[in-house]
Each structure stands twice: as C-alpha cells, then as structure tokens.
Amino acid sequence: MTDIRYLAPPTLDEAVRAFAAAQGAARILAGGTDLLVQMRNGMVHPGTIIDIKKIPEMTSITEAADGSFWVGAAVSGAVLAEHPRFGKVWPGVLEAINLIGSTQVQGRASAGGNLCHGSPAADSVPAMVAAGAVLTIAGPNGRRTMPVEAFPVGPGRTSLAAGEILVGFTLPARPAGSGDAYLRMIPRTEMDIAVVGVGVSLTMAGGVVTAARVGLGAAAPTVLLVADAAKVLVGSKLDDAALNAAAAACSAACKPIDDKRGTIVYRTKVAAVLLKRAAAIAADRAQGRA
Amino acid sequence: MNAIDNKWIGKRTIRPDGADKVTGRAGYSADHNMPGQIWGRVLRSPHPHAVIRGIDTSKAEALPGVKAVVTAKDIVDFPLDKSVMLGIQDMRWMCRNVMAREKALFHGHPVAAVAAISEEVAEAACKLIEVDYEVLPHVIEIEDAIKPDAPILHDFVRHEGKPSNIATTMVNKLGDVEAGFAQADLIIERSFKTRPVHQGYIEPHACTVSYAADGRVTIWSSSQGQFMVRAMTSLLTGIPQSNIRAIPAEIGGGFGAKTIIYLEPVAVLLAKKSGRPVKMVMSRDEVFRATGPTSGSMSTVKIGVKNDGTIVAAQGTFYLQAGGLPGSPLRGPVGCSFSPYHIENVLSVGYDVVSNRSKVAAYRAPGAPLGAYATECVLDEIAEKLGMDKLELRLKNTAKPGGKTVYGATFGAITFKETVEAIKYHPHYTAPLDKNPSKGVVRGRGVASGFWFNAGGESSAQLNITEDGNVNVTTGHPDVGGSRASIANVTAELLGIDHSRISVLIGDTSSIGFSNLTGGSRVTFASAMVVTQSAEKVIGQLKERAAKIWKIDPEAVIWDNGEARPAGPNAGQFPPLTLKDLAAKANEMGGPIGAGVQLNTTGADPGFATHCVDVEVDVDLGIVRVLRYTAAQDVGRALHPDYVEGQIQGGVVQGIGWALSEEYLYNAKGQLDNASFLDYRMPVCSDVPMIEPIMLEIPNPKHPQGVRGVGEAPIVPPLAAIANAIHDALGKRFYSLPMSPPKVLAVIDG
The missing domain is CATH 3.90.1170.50 (Aldehyde oxidase/xanthine dehydrogenase, a/b hammerhead)
Structure with missing residues (x-):
C-alpha cells in the first residue's frame, strides 16, 4: 500500500548519495532475484529502490594487463558466461555463479547480489573465496577493499556499513598451472539450494601443489575459508594422504545445523567428499587435462 | 471399434485444447x-x-x-x-x-x-x-497421536470406547489368516513408514x-x-x-x-x-x-509362503494420517495392497488417525501406493529368501478370474499376469546391469506391481450437429489428462468424419447433465461410453432423415464413412447423403439433429501395473538417481496414445518423488517448515529419465471401445520398485520414505 521510489542513477557517486540519503529505507537492486522475492513475501518493505544496473563500473567485466579480472557487482551470470575469457581463466567461479537459479534467473542474478544476500548457502561465494577475490566497497566515506571471506558475518548479515554498496570483485592474476572448481550437493539435479558447497583453487607445478585455497559453503553460519585444508594440499601431489587430510580439515571446519535441507552429520561428511572431488577437478584444470 | 485400421481411435491427433495452452490463451482459475x-x-x-x-x-x-x-x-x-x-x-x-x-x-x-x-x-x-x-498442546506424527497420553483433537472421537485420535477402523477379511500362516514355510513381517506428500x-x-x-x-x-x-x-x-x-x-x-x-x-x-x-x-x-497432501503412514505387512512361492496368508495393518479432521483414504491400502495376488487368507486393517496437520485430500490412487510399498517390499524379500526370481514369485500368485478380493469384489477377466510377463520379456529386464560401473557408484534393479480399483459412475454427454454439418460434443468432466482429445477421436471414428470437424467442449453445471468427478480413473471410460451412445442415437436420426428423403425404410439405410447409403441394391439406388447434406435439410425433415445420454456407467474393471527400474547410488553422498524406468500396464484401449502414455509417465514421476525426495516437514511449533517448491522437493525434469510406458491393449469387454482407466495404477508400484532397486544396489533394505540422501548415507554408513 506504500509507494516505492525507484531510482536508477547513472553513476556510483549518485547511487551512494541516494542510498545514504534514504537512511536505511532503501534497498539496492541488481538482478532483484532475491530482493523482489523478499518484497513479495513481505520480508522487506523498502521505501526506495536504487537500481545499479545503469552504472557502467558495476555492470562491466574487465581483464587487466596483469591478468586480473574486474567483475562488477551487478554483472549477471548469463553475461559473465558469454565473456570470451573469464570462464577460461576462472571456470570454477563461473560454474558456481551459473548454478544460481534457473536459466531465466541467470539472465538477472549477479554474484554481487548473491554475496550481499548473506546466505551461507550462496553458490558463488565459496568459489570466490577459493579464488581469493577482493571486494571493492563504496560508501559515504569513500572506497575500501576487503577479502571476500571477511564480508559475510552471519546468515543474512554482512560487514557492509550503513550506506555502503558493493561495487565489484577483483580476481587476482592467475599464475600458469592454475585451475579452480566448485561442487555443491543438492538432492535434485537442478533448481535447488546447496546442502554443502565446496570451492577449490589450485596452482600446480610438476604435479605438486604450490598454492591452494578452499572455500566451504552451507556448513556454518557463514561461508568459510578453510586454511587448514589448503595448507595440507600445498606441497602435496594430491595423493590420498593429502586429500584425506584436507577432507578431514573441511569436516572439522564445519559448524552446520540440522535443518530441512540437511543434517549436521550429513553436511559434515559431504564437505569432505566434495573437497576431494572438487580438488580432483581443479587439479585436472590446473594441469590442462580438462 | 478396435480394429487396427481405425481412422481416428488410437491416433495421435492434435489435442483440442493444445493451441490455447501453448499460446497462453487458455483460461485458468485465476484468469x-x-x-x-x-x-x-x-x-x-x-x-x-x-x-x-x-x-x-x-x-x-x-x-x-x-x-x-x-x-x-x-x-x-x-x-x-x-x-x-x-x-x-x-x-x-x-x-x-x-x-x-x-x-x-x-x-x-x-x-x-x-x-x-x-x-x-x-x-x-x-x-x-x-x-x-x-x-x-499439538500432535503431528502418527506414533505420537496414538499414544495414550496424546493431546486429543476431538472429544467426539472414540476408539475402543475411549477418547482417541483414531477416528475410524476399516477391516477387510478373507479366509482365516491364522490358519493360513500355520501352513507357511516362510513368514516375513516388516514395518514401514511413509511421509505425507502433496499433489x-x-x-x-x-x-x-x-x-x-x-x-x-x-x-x-x-x-x-x-x-x-x-x-x-x-x-x-x-x-x-x-x-x-x-x-x-x-x-x-x-x-x-x-x-x-x-x-x-x-x-x-x-x-x-x-x-x-x-x-x-x-x-x-x-x-x-x-490444502490436502495425501496421508503419511505407518504400516506392518506380514506375508506367509510355501517353499514353492505360493502365498498362503497375508496381513496388513495400516495407520494413515487424516490431518485435523477424519477421512484418510483407508480403502486404498486396505483394499489394494494384496489384490494383485490370489491369496486365500487375508486380513487387512486400516486406522484413520487425526493429528494437527492440514486435512488430507485425494491423491492419485488414494492410499494404494503406501500399501503397495509395504507389500511389494516384503515380496521382494521373500523372493530373495526363497532364491526365486522376483517376477516368477508374482506370476506364481497372480489373481485369477473368479477370484475373490479382500475388499469384496469378485474378479472378472483380469490382466495382471500380462503386465508381469510384459516386464519379464522386456529388453530392460533381460539386459545385464553393470552393478559397479565406477568407484563409489553402485547400481541396482527393482520390480514391483500395483493395483487400482478404477471407477464408472455418472456421466452426461450431448452431441449436436451444427447447421453446417459439423459436430459439437459436450461432456460434464473437467479435462485433466487429455479426455477431450480422446472424445474427439471416438466421435470422429463413430461418425466417420474428419477429426477437424469436431469441437469438444466441457459444459458448465447449467448446460450439461450431472457428471461426477474427474477422478478414480473414470473420465475417459465413462465419457466415451455416453458419447458413444449419443453418437449412436445421432446416427439413428441421420439414417431416419435419409430414409425419409429417399422414402424408404430406415432399416434399409446404413451409415458408412460419414454418409448415409442405401443398405443394398434392394433398398434402392440413391446417391449417398453426407452429414452436410442432411444438416442442410434438417429443418424440413423434422428439426435439429442431436442427442444426449446420461448414465450411471458400470464395467470399469480394475487396473494393474508392473514396473521395472534401474537406479544408481552415489555411495559417498547417498544420492539415488533413476537411470531407466519401464512401466507395463493394461490400458484396455488407448483412444489417444499420447495421453495414456502421459498418465503412465506422470504417475511414475510422482512416485519417484514420493520415494526419493518429497515430504512434509513440521517444526517443533507444529508449523510446516517447507511450504515452497524449493524445499518441498518434487523431481524436476533433469531428475528423471524418459519413462518408457508399455501399453498393453487388452480391450475391456464391458466398454464399447474397450477402455480401462489408466490414470492411477501408475503411481502404485514406484515406491517399492525403487526401494527394491536400492536394495539390489546396496544390499541394504530401507523401511521408510523418502530415501533421501541423508537417510541413504546413514544406512550405507550403517
């Protein structure tokens, strides 16, 4: 019954000003695939909606000379999939983003929205954590950056301060011999939400892991960076002992709940299984086998 | 009517409601x-x-x-x-x-x-x-609702003289079950649970x-x-x-x-x-x-056999959730669970249990799948113990014509054996299965059978010839599964005219006579019957009009290929009169042409189905995927094969969901926790393979086209077929549904 003000500013500065001016009554709209559902369910009643899709910085994908990628927070999964280079460099991140929703939803849904929604089960986040993505955030006090794993602080809660907007992701330059992968467990084959999700990024040389990062989703109140799992992979040839140790570290990192989507016991076991499977795919990609 | 050279019956014609539905023009409830x-x-x-x-x-x-x-x-x-x-x-x-x-x-x-x-x-x-x-205080689950100290929902409900949540008891009996078990060489008794599932x-x-x-x-x-x-x-x-x-x-x-x-x-x-x-x-x-899901259940089934596989006694106890008000489909498990088989001694008892859930509503073969789940899993275990082929065990015990059922009916001609044999000789059942195709992956094959009563009942039809010599047919049944397409085929065949000249409509309550529900697998059976009789009346009128025009006896006129002709040379030499010719002369020859029939239809013999399924289990994640599914059913006559196949495929897919992923989840506050398609996990397209239907067309002798109801039997066997296939894959048996990944992994990890 209340009127909603809709703004679509052409610049980030204007968006930040309008967002601050609304004093908490505004919501940011990228694809809207979470926001519009929340509004329909009566969970949020924004007085102002600020559409960020007119802001070039937030809808662009750029590969820098050093090989790093900029992905604007409002870039949709479908647009990212069509980029000629991104999926070749970051296949695991792309497959994670492309798991959000259906084909129709992919035309709208963005990694930025997926992250800001704050769900521990968000598919793109463990892959971004594994990738070592760094966020750019803009607010009334200017810009700041933070690693993606520092962003979520609890279910539905993020470390964005009042008036701040997520601008986009910087994915670091990729050394030769790198590969990443994301796997999630869902009971169905499509149209479902992760019971557990694991992202793995590896760099390998001569069959030996030289760098590794592991992101774990839907197994704790926030998506986690599992440093202990990465640590045992580095220096290994991904032999059974290393994989078992990394899998055990993944299970140990789990602080899940029993809910309608899975049990504590099940999630803890599945995190270990997915770590091994995702590491195998990432290794194949790192070594040019897939 | 059942000849192979039929022009329209059995053909995959364009459905009358098809264009509207694919272009978004069809008007649904909210439109x-x-x-x-x-x-x-x-x-x-x-x-x-x-x-x-x-x-x-x-x-x-x-x-x-x-x-x-x-x-x-x-x-x-x-x-x-x-x-x-x-x-x-x-x-x-x-x-x-x-x-x-x-x-x-x-x-x-x-x-x-x-x-x-x-x-x-x-x-x-x-x-x-x-x-x-x-x-x-509230109570949700059956086991809690039947405890002596359970919160009582209704003061007026009494069981064995005491306040209770057991609203009704249904007992069906045949022979002497104790004497039957006394003759058995092997008795298996198992208990099962199923969850409420939504339509x-x-x-x-x-x-x-x-x-x-x-x-x-x-x-x-x-x-x-x-x-x-x-x-x-x-x-x-x-x-x-x-x-x-x-x-x-x-x-x-x-x-x-x-x-x-x-x-x-x-x-x-x-x-x-x-x-x-x-x-x-x-x-x-x-x-x-x-709105109503179907009942969750707790069942115990006990079956006794001789060493040669002859079933000598069977007993079933079925507790069904009714929801907040009485009325669960007890008749389904009590009447259907043992009916594919000839068993002299049967005791089948159902209890209707109220609890603080939404009131259940009918769901495809109401109650029969949860009963067949228990029976067909026990039979699988018996076959295993006897070292007998699972289909041979069923063939040994198939119900016989003239046999008495536990629910009171005596079977006429029945065709259960044919469904078992259709699977037994099908390349699916005879193909070897690689049971361990890769590390961490195992496969298994399962079979199960099922029974549904089918129904006749009240139907009305009106068939009118338009002034320009085309046809409108109206029936009183909502079309849920392609019944208009079937009626169009029947009408075209009977009148001998092109299918495109017929419109099939569903009348409202003021424009057509009383017609009972679209349910019980009855609509194509019943409406084809009243439409056939209406068409026969119209053909009679058309022959009378031609006779009048030719000034010969109506008995001397035949209706052939859309035209009235003299019956033979003795009747006279006249050029044929088409439907259009006769419609043009309708008024001068006695008025508009049309006829309606209203009947309480009978003769809907029961439906039987036997299914075979291959599954694959990811033993590290507990995920079960259905690889191949073949469903054999006696369909009587497939007036329009697309919609018979669609019924079989749809029923199987709903059964797969029931077996593997669907369930109502209540939280401690007594609130449904998964009231959305995201968390109420029905299978999506990519979860199921193409279901292969085997339509056995054994005409029902009590129907003009041989039709037998097909809509419900297909959902009866899948629950057990899948449970049996998972057992074949893992060597472990499951006694509760859904066989969802956490439950499967827990059993694997034992």
Whole structure:
C-alpha cells in the first residue's frame, strides 16, 4: 500500500548519495532475484529502490594487463558466461555463479547480489573465496577493499556499513598451472539450494601443489575459508594422504545445523567428499587435462 | 471399434485444447475477472491446535476499503452428531475444513476471510481481526497421536470406547489368516513408514464469484468437478443448486486434490455480503500449508509362503494420517495392497488417525501406493529368501478370474499376469546391469506391481450437429489428462468424419447433465461410453432423415464413412447423403439433429501395473538417481496414445518423488517448515529419465471401445520398485520414505 521510489542513477557517486540519503529505507537492486522475492513475501518493505544496473563500473567485466579480472557487482551470470575469457581463466567461479537459479534467473542474478544476500548457502561465494577475490566497497566515506571471506558475518548479515554498496570483485592474476572448481550437493539435479558447497583453487607445478585455497559453503553460519585444508594440499601431489587430510580439515571446519535441507552429520561428511572431488577437478584444470 | 485400421481411435491427433495452452490463451482459475470485482483473503490460524473462544472482526470491518468479513458463523453448520455425505466427503468435516468452527486444528486453518478493494487492504484487514485462542498442546506424527497420553483433537472421537485420535477402523477379511500362516514355510513381517506428500499441481486454488441482485450465483474456478463445486457450495451456503452455475476453467493439475473445495463457498458468502464480485487466489504457501497432501503412514505387512512361492496368508495393518479432521483414504491400502495376488487368507486393517496437520485430500490412487510399498517390499524379500526370481514369485500368485478380493469384489477377466510377463520379456529386464560401473557408484534393479480399483459412475454427454454439418460434443468432466482429445477421436471414428470437424467442449453445471468427478480413473471410460451412445442415437436420426428423403425404410439405410447409403441394391439406388447434406435439410425433415445420454456407467474393471527400474547410488553422498524406468500396464484401449502414455509417465514421476525426495516437514511449533517448491522437493525434469510406458491393449469387454482407466495404477508400484532397486544396489533394505540422501548415507554408513 506504500509507494516505492525507484531510482536508477547513472553513476556510483549518485547511487551512494541516494542510498545514504534514504537512511536505511532503501534497498539496492541488481538482478532483484532475491530482493523482489523478499518484497513479495513481505520480508522487506523498502521505501526506495536504487537500481545499479545503469552504472557502467558495476555492470562491466574487465581483464587487466596483469591478468586480473574486474567483475562488477551487478554483472549477471548469463553475461559473465558469454565473456570470451573469464570462464577460461576462472571456470570454477563461473560454474558456481551459473548454478544460481534457473536459466531465466541467470539472465538477472549477479554474484554481487548473491554475496550481499548473506546466505551461507550462496553458490558463488565459496568459489570466490577459493579464488581469493577482493571486494571493492563504496560508501559515504569513500572506497575500501576487503577479502571476500571477511564480508559475510552471519546468515543474512554482512560487514557492509550503513550506506555502503558493493561495487565489484577483483580476481587476482592467475599464475600458469592454475585451475579452480566448485561442487555443491543438492538432492535434485537442478533448481535447488546447496546442502554443502565446496570451492577449490589450485596452482600446480610438476604435479605438486604450490598454492591452494578452499572455500566451504552451507556448513556454518557463514561461508568459510578453510586454511587448514589448503595448507595440507600445498606441497602435496594430491595423493590420498593429502586429500584425506584436507577432507578431514573441511569436516572439522564445519559448524552446520540440522535443518530441512540437511543434517549436521550429513553436511559434515559431504564437505569432505566434495573437497576431494572438487580438488580432483581443479587439479585436472590446473594441469590442462580438462 | 478396435480394429487396427481405425481412422481416428488410437491416433495421435492434435489435442483440442493444445493451441490455447501453448499460446497462453487458455483460461485458468485465476484468469477470470469481473467488472467491479474485489479481492478476498483468508486469515489463517497461527496455532496448530487451539480453541477459538471468540472472533472480533469490528476493526477489520471499519478499515476503509473493506467490503465484507465472514467467519464460521456464516457457513452452514453440519452438527457433529449427524453425518451428511456428498460422495465420499462428510460435510461435517468439509464445513470445518473450509472455516475453523470450534477449534483451529492446524497451522494455516482458515478462521476468517475478508473481501476488500485490493489484496493489500484485504491482507491488512486480516491482521486487524482479533481471535481469542486458547492454545492447546499439538500432535503431528502418527506414533505420537496414538499414544495414550496424546493431546486429543476431538472429544467426539472414540476408539475402543475411549477418547482417541483414531477416528475410524476399516477391516477387510478373507479366509482365516491364522490358519493360513500355520501352513507357511516362510513368514516375513516388516514395518514401514511413509511421509505425507502433496499433489504438487502447478495451479494454485483460485476462484471468481458473482452474486447477482436476484440471488443467482456464478462461480468460475478450476476443479475436478464443476458439479462437486456446485453441490458443496450449495451445502455450505444454503443456496439451492438451481441458483448456482459453476463454470469449469482449464485446470493446471489436480491429481485428486481438486475433488474438494476450499475457497468457493467463502467467496460466495463474501460476494453475497458485499454485493460485489469476489476473486480469491491462494499463494503457494497457502496451497502447501492448508490444502490436502495425501496421508503419511505407518504400516506392518506380514506375508506367509510355501517353499514353492505360493502365498498362503497375508496381513496388513495400516495407520494413515487424516490431518485435523477424519477421512484418510483407508480403502486404498486396505483394499489394494494384496489384490494383485490370489491369496486365500487375508486380513487387512486400516486406522484413520487425526493429528494437527492440514486435512488430507485425494491423491492419485488414494492410499494404494503406501500399501503397495509395504507389500511389494516384503515380496521382494521373500523372493530373495526363497532364491526365486522376483517376477516368477508374482506370476506364481497372480489373481485369477473368479477370484475373490479382500475388499469384496469378485474378479472378472483380469490382466495382471500380462503386465508381469510384459516386464519379464522386456529388453530392460533381460539386459545385464553393470552393478559397479565406477568407484563409489553402485547400481541396482527393482520390480514391483500395483493395483487400482478404477471407477464408472455418472456421466452426461450431448452431441449436436451444427447447421453446417459439423459436430459439437459436450461432456460434464473437467479435462485433466487429455479426455477431450480422446472424445474427439471416438466421435470422429463413430461418425466417420474428419477429426477437424469436431469441437469438444466441457459444459458448465447449467448446460450439461450431472457428471461426477474427474477422478478414480473414470473420465475417459465413462465419457466415451455416453458419447458413444449419443453418437449412436445421432446416427439413428441421420439414417431416419435419409430414409425419409429417399422414402424408404430406415432399416434399409446404413451409415458408412460419414454418409448415409442405401443398405443394398434392394433398398434402392440413391446417391449417398453426407452429414452436410442432411444438416442442410434438417429443418424440413423434422428439426435439429442431436442427442444426449446420461448414465450411471458400470464395467470399469480394475487396473494393474508392473514396473521395472534401474537406479544408481552415489555411495559417498547417498544420492539415488533413476537411470531407466519401464512401466507395463493394461490400458484396455488407448483412444489417444499420447495421453495414456502421459498418465503412465506422470504417475511414475510422482512416485519417484514420493520415494526419493518429497515430504512434509513440521517444526517443533507444529508449523510446516517447507511450504515452497524449493524445499518441498518434487523431481524436476533433469531428475528423471524418459519413462518408457508399455501399453498393453487388452480391450475391456464391458466398454464399447474397450477402455480401462489408466490414470492411477501408475503411481502404485514406484515406491517399492525403487526401494527394491536400492536394495539390489546396496544390499541394504530401507523401511521408510523418502530415501533421501541423508537417510541413504546413514544406512550405507550403517
């Protein structure tokens, strides 16, 4: 019954000003695939909606000379999939983003929205954590950056301060011999939400892991960076002992709940299984086998 | 009629409703609008169990934009001490389901409804209604509801003389089960649990209702029976049936659940009070929370066999969830579980258990799948123990013509054996299965059979020849599965004219005679029968008209390939008269041409099915995927094969969901925790393989085209077939559904 003000500013500065001016009554709209559902369910009643899709910085994908990628927070999964280079460099991140929703939803849904929604089960986040993505955030006090794993602080809660907007992701330059992968467990084959999700990024040389990062989703109140799992992979040839140790570290990192989507016991076991499977795919990609 | 050279029967013609449906033009429940229409919303109980001490609607009524408010006191009361039945529905329970009366019996139970100028105002007004609840302890699961100290839902329910949540007991008996077990060499007894599952139709319940100044009511809604909508609305509002016209919209799925109503009488009362047309549309959340799933169950099945596999006795005990009001489908498991087999001694007992859940509604072969699940899993174990082929065990015991069933009927010609043999010799069953294709992956194959009663009942048809010599056929049944396409084929065949010259319509309650529900796998059977008789009458009229024109005896005229011809040279030499010729001369030769038939149809023999499935289990994640599925069924005659195959495939897919992923989940507060398609996990397309139907066309001798009901039998075997396949893969048996990944992994990890 209340009127909603809709703004679509052409610049980030204007968006930040309008967002601050609304004093908490505004919501940011990228694809809207979470926001519009929340509004329909009566969970949020924004007085102002600020559409960020007119802001070039937030809808662009750029590969820098050093090989790093900029992905604007409002870039949709479908647009990212069509980029000629991104999926070749970051296949695991792309497959994670492309798991959000259906084909129709992919035309709208963005990694930025997926992250800001704050769900521990968000598919793109463990892959971004594994990738070592760094966020750019803009607010009334200017810009700041933070690693993606520092962003979520609890279910539905993020470390964005009042008036701040997520601008986009910087994915670091990729050394030769790198590969990443994301796997999630869902009971169905499509149209479902992760019971557990694991992202793995590896760099390998001569069959030996030289760098590794592991992101774990839907197994704790926030998506986690599992440093202990990465640590045992580095220096290994991904032999059974290393994989078992990394899998055990993944299970140990789990602080899940029993809910309608899975049990504590099940999630803890599945995190270990997915770590091994995702590491195998990432290794194949790192070594040019897939 | 069953000849191979039929021109139309058995052909895959374009369905009459197809173009409208693929172009978005078809009008479903929520698509009808009226000038001046207002919106109705329902206030639902936030408590699973509470006495309603009072309802104050004054603040809601005072809200600007609110036009009417109704509560249970506006609905006709059916006192608890006197049963009034409409078909299988007891109006005592229907009136309390449509609007809570003495008590709110489940979270989401309607307690009041508002009509206002917009949905938002109606919703805001609902929040202003003050309900004085006395909250009571609630009970959700069967095992808790039958405990001696369980919260009792209804004071009037007694079991063995004591207050209880067991509302009804059904006992079916044949022979002497104790004496039977005494002869057995092997007895297996196992207990099983199934969860409530929702029919999962895509179209939510909705209606638009007009209450005119002269007291005449028009209802636009989708249902499995416009006459049921009229009758129930009449009973619950006190408006005579002659003043209610129920117009059937296209239906976006019902699967049994739209054989009762939720919104229509409420909307009528809101329209009557406000003087405005009222539209009501349920949200998906409301559909899950407050419309009927089918029962969850606890069953124990005991079967005794001789060493040669002969079944000598069978006993089944089935506890079914009814929801907040009595009326679970006991007849399904009690009557169907053992009926594919010839067994001399059977005892089958069902208990109807109320608890604080939404009242169950019919779902495809109501109750039969959960019974067959128990029986067919026990048979699988018996075959294993005897070292016998699973299909051989079934063939050894197939029901026989003249055999007596536990539910009282004596079988005529039956065709169960043919379904078992169809699987036994099918390349699916005979193909080798690689049981361990890769590390961590195992495969297995399972079989199971099933039975459904099928039904005849009341149907009406009217077949009219248009002035230009084409055909309109009207029946009284909502078309849920392609019945119009089948009727078009039958009419074209009988009249010998091109299919494109026939329009098949579904009449509203004022334009066609009474026709019972679309349910019980009865519509194609029954409506083809009345349409056939109508067509025969019309052909009789056409021959009379030709005889009159030719001035010969009507007996000397034949109807052949769409034309009247003299029966032979002795009848005279006349050029044939086509349907168009005769229609053009209709008025001068006696008036319009057309005929209708209204019947209580009989002769719907039961349906049998045997299924074979291959599954693959990811042993590290506990995920079960269905790789291949073959379903054999006696379909009598497939008037339109696409829609017979569609029924078989659809039933199997719903069975796969029931077996592997679907369940109602309640939280500790007694609230449904997964009231959405995201968390109520029905299979999606990519979860299932192409289901291969084997249509055995063994004509039903009691039907003019040989039709046998096909819609329900296909959902009966899948639960057990999949459980048996998982056992074949893992060597472990499962005794509860759904066999979801956490449960499967827990069993694997043992």
